[in-house]
């Protein structure tokens with residue numbers, strides 16, 4: 001559906017009920033049957049949305065089928081595209097992302113120009129997303145030709161996050177890369193939180209963290225540092241039975 005409806009719902013949920021968790025499913029790795037199971041588990045575990053996407057090798061058919069399967073969970077399904085053709089009319093929305101620290105204009109603005117008419121035709125809500133790749137970066141960092149922000153430079157991550165919010169990103173996403181050996185450092189999350197709040201965006205922007213979060217301790221650290229949203233993908237694929245403890249660790253103590 002065009003417009004801003006899901007984004008507004010997510011912001012409202014964050015304001016009233018606390019932090020949010022998104023479960024990422026990559027259609028290149030996970031077929032529809034398994035995607036349906038993961039999404040059902042995610043819903044049970046208290047996850048708030050399913051992201052569907054991957055950097056490499058995702059076909060239209062796979063995306064469509066995985067999105068449809070994920071929808072059976074009742075959770076909203078948001079595309080997380082690795083390129084402008086990763087679209088599906090069955091999704092609720094698309095993370096309309098610009099990679100702030102890419103060196104390649106395709107990932108900064110061209111994919112968005114090519115993807116915009118697809119989102120319009122397919123009736124997908126576009127969620128303005130400022131995507132910032134930190135440290136390891138994984139396949140997303142490599143494919144998007146990012147200059148990853150060093151783990152030990154939290155102030156640089158924070159300046160990207162502030163600019164991302166000032167440029168209109170409603171999701172400001174600090175990404176360590178799927179399967180990262182170390183998640184985004186809590187110091188980088190905290191420094192980003194501080195600047196986003198100082199600029200008056202608290203409650204309007206979802207500071208989102210993902211990549212390499214595998215333990216309740218890491219989830220809790222992201223929460224305490226001020227993340228609004230935690231994304232986990234690998235954990236949901238490999239150990240879905242552990243999703244509930246991660247979601248609980250991230251959400252405990254919410255809404256603050």
Ligand SMILES: CC(C)=CCC/C(C)=C/CC/C(C)=C/CC/C(C)=C/COP(=O)(O)OP(=O)(O)O
Pocket residue numbers: 026052053054055056080081082083084085095096097098099106107108111112114115116138139140141143144178179
């Ligand atoms: C806005 C539109 C329509 C398109 C945007 C296209 C852009 C700018 C994409 C951003 C860069 C990118 C490659 C993002 C991919 C993010 C993603 C879905 C990561 C999921 O993890 P994988 O990178 O697939 O990890 P694995 O290697 O573990 O499979």
Ligand SMILES: O=P(O)(O)OC[C@@H](O)CO
Pocket residue numbers: 024140175176177178179180209210211212213231232233234235
């Ligand atoms: O697979 P993980 O390491 O949970 O990463 C999730 C997500 O942030 C990747 O885009």
Ligand SMILES: [Mg+2]
Pocket residue numbers: 026028053054055056139
């Ligand atoms: Mg992938």
